[in-house]
Amino acid sequence: xxxxxxxxxxxxxxxxxxxxxxxxxxxxxxxxxxxxxxxxxxxxxxxxxxxxxxxxxxxxxxxxxxxxxxxxxxxxxxxxxxxxxxxxxxxxxxxxxxxxxxxxxxxxxxxxxxxxxxxxxx
Numbered sequence: 001x002x003x004x005x006x007x008x009x010x011x012x013x014x015x016x017x018x019x020x021x022x023x024x025x026x027x028x029x030x031x032x033x034x035x036x037x038x039x040x041x042x043x044x045x046x047x048x049x050x051x052x053x054x055x056x057x058x059x060x061x062x063x064x065x066x067x068x069x070x071x072x073x074x075x076x077x078x079x080x081x082x083x084x085x086x087x088x089x090x091x092x093x094x095x096x097x098x099x100x101x102x103x104x105x106x107x108x109x110x111x112x113x114x115x116x117x118x119x120x121x122x
Contacts, residue, residue, distance in 0.1 A: 004090055005108045006082040007119060008097035013037050016078035019100040023082060026096060032083040077103065094122055 010016040106119040
């Protein structure tokens with residue numbers, strides 16, 4: 001089964017960090033969890049390209065993220081991504097993130113072409 005990303009968008013970094021701590025407590029490896037504070041919609045600076053290419057968050061940021069989550073981004077919203085390998089891991093991550101009142105939760109299948117990636121909102 002292909003890895004998938006469970007994505008949660010939170011109103012603040014503190015709430016997102018709480019969700020990350022809970023995921024770790026529930027046994028999700030820290031290497032499978034990503035947290036990034038977002039502030040505005042705009043082009044990705046060229047200086048960030050290597051960082052995004054090296055991370056499993058890259059396809060999400062460069063894919064259809066803006067179409068799925070753009071309406072929620074104002075200032076300080078924080079994205080939490082969890083890499084999940086099984087259906088049970090996906091459902092566990094979705095359930096955990098929802099305990100922290102996210103603005104939105106979705107699941108994305110990792111694709112070779114980031115532009116082809118779709119996010120199923122939950």
